[in-house]
Amino acid sequence: MTRGAAWLIVRGAVAVAVVASAACGPRRVSTTGEAGPSTVVLLAEPDGSVGRAAVTSTAGAGVVDLAADRAATTVVGRQAPSPAATLDAATIDARFGQTLAALPKAPEAFTLYFRLESDELTDDSRALLPGVLKAVAGRPAPEVGVVGHTDTTGDAKANYTLGLDRANRVRTLLIGAGVDAALIDTSSLGESDLRIRTADNVLEPRNRRVEISVR
Amino acid sequence: MTGRSIVALLVALLTASPALGQSPAPAGRIKLVGGMAFVVHEGQRIPAAVGTPVYEQDSLATGADGRVGITLRDDTRLSIGPQTTIEISRFVYAQSDSQFAFVLKVVQGVVAYVSGHIAKLSPDAVRLETPSAIIGVRGTRLVIEAGR
Numbered sequence A: 001m002t003r004g005a006a007w008l009i010v011r012g013a014v015a016v017a018v019v020a021s022a023a024c025g026p027r028r029v030s031t032t033g034e035a036g037p038s039t040v041v042l043l044a045e046p047d048g049s050v051g052r053a054a055v056t057s058t059a060g061a062g063v064v065d066l067a068a069d070r071a072a073t074t075v076v077g078r079q080a081p082s083p084a085a086t087l088d089a090a091t092i093d094a095r096f097g098q099t100l101a102a103l104p105k106a107p108e109a110f111t112l113y114f115r116l117e118s119d120e121l122t123d124d125s126r127a128l129l130p131g132v133l134k135a136v137a138g139r140p141a142p143e144v145g146v147v148g149h150t151d152t153t154g155d156a157k158a159n160y161t162l163g164l165d166r167a168n169r170v171r172t173l174l175i176g177a178g179v180d181a182a183l184i185d186t187s188s189l190g191e192s193d194l195r196i197r198t199a200d201n202v203l204e205p206r207n208r209r210v211e212i213s214v215r
Numbered sequence B: 001m002t003g004r005s006i007v008a009l010l011v012a013l014l015t016a017s018p019a020l021g022q023s024p025a026p027a028g029r030i031k032l033v034g035g036m037a038f039v040v041h042e043g044q045r046i047p048a049a050v051g052t053p054v055y056e057q058d059s060l061a062t063g064a065d066g067r068v069g070i071t072l073r074d075d076t077r078l079s080i081g082p083q084t085t086i087e088i089s090r091f092v093y094a095q096s097d098s099q100f101a102f103v104l105k106v107v108q109g110v111v112a113y114v115s116g117h118i119a120k121l122s123p124d125a126v127r128l129e130t131p132s133a134i135i136g137v138r139g140t141r142l143v144i145e146a147g148r
Helices: A004-029 A089-101 A129-137 A156-176 B003-020 B117-121
Strands: A037-042 A052-057 A063-066 A069-077 A110-115 A144-149 A186-188 A208-212 B027-036 B038-039 B044-047 B059-062 B067-072 B076-082 B085-094 B099-114 B126-129 B132-140 B143-148
Touching: A037 A063, A037 A089, A037 B132, A052 A069, A063 A069, A069 B085, A089 B067, A089 B076, A089 B099, A089 B143, A110 A129, A129 A156, A129 A208, A144 A156, A156 A186, A156 A208, B027 B038, B059 B067, B099 B117, B132 B143
Parallel strands: A144 A186, B099 B126
Antiparallel strands: A037 A069, A037 B143, A052 A063, A052 B132, A110 A208, A144 A208, B027 B067, B038 B044, B038 B059, B059 B085, B067 B076, B076 B099, B085 B099, B099 B143, B126 B132
């Protein structure tokens, strides 16, 4: 226990040191002692959809909503963020192009379905496994997240266990197909994250699934 | 045992137990590196390489020619450009007990962010910070430049 407590204190000290040194960084290079300007630009997803971002100053002055492709705002010192304005594509490319090019490939998702009250995959889902292997092979430092889900038949606790059984079943199939076991992490969400919303105790094949993310 | 020693024991147990658990899972892994780049993990500077794990409270920094791309466990993606320092201040992705948090500090430089599952499941749990700005997100791809 004492060792545990001492370890905790050491960890705390390290965390504070990291934060403190980080906080010193910009202050050293700034001549005014004020934080340098920050620019935030919202970008559309490749499918054309656009999210939202709300920007405030650390001093708490004003909020600016970004809700369109290339909408940008800048915060200078303790002032409120500038009104949202569209930044042209050439400027975005010059300032952010190199960084955007360093974004890793988007994770690839696979959904596998199970027979009723079982940890056996449907035939269609079994046929998806080679695609998972291909996604793993095509990535640097690949990782595979495997999350088991159930429908609402039966009680929540049993469904948590069934979800975990399903995730482990898929893990075994992936290992058998040649995926390195060390790359796979399995977990269960039981009946807590339904794909198709239903009442309790409803048979729903589309909720009996394992979701795989290859990242 | 006196009431006081029971209280002392309880306090010791409560404060010690988080540290007694096994080492935490990494928040994510480096997928792409160019130029000079390193991770600061528990005060140690580690050269960044493809596959290097990144933990909550780690920092990443690049030199004049550096860039790094990371994918986090919730499918969030981040990349940083040259002369950039960031810190993964908080990363909590515990699906089974619905605990979610992601706090990214951009100390300086250029960062691209593509939101993952945490932003979908619990948008208010995501905060991106620079020395002058705080950014909240609702499922988003964005870029940030923090002045030098």
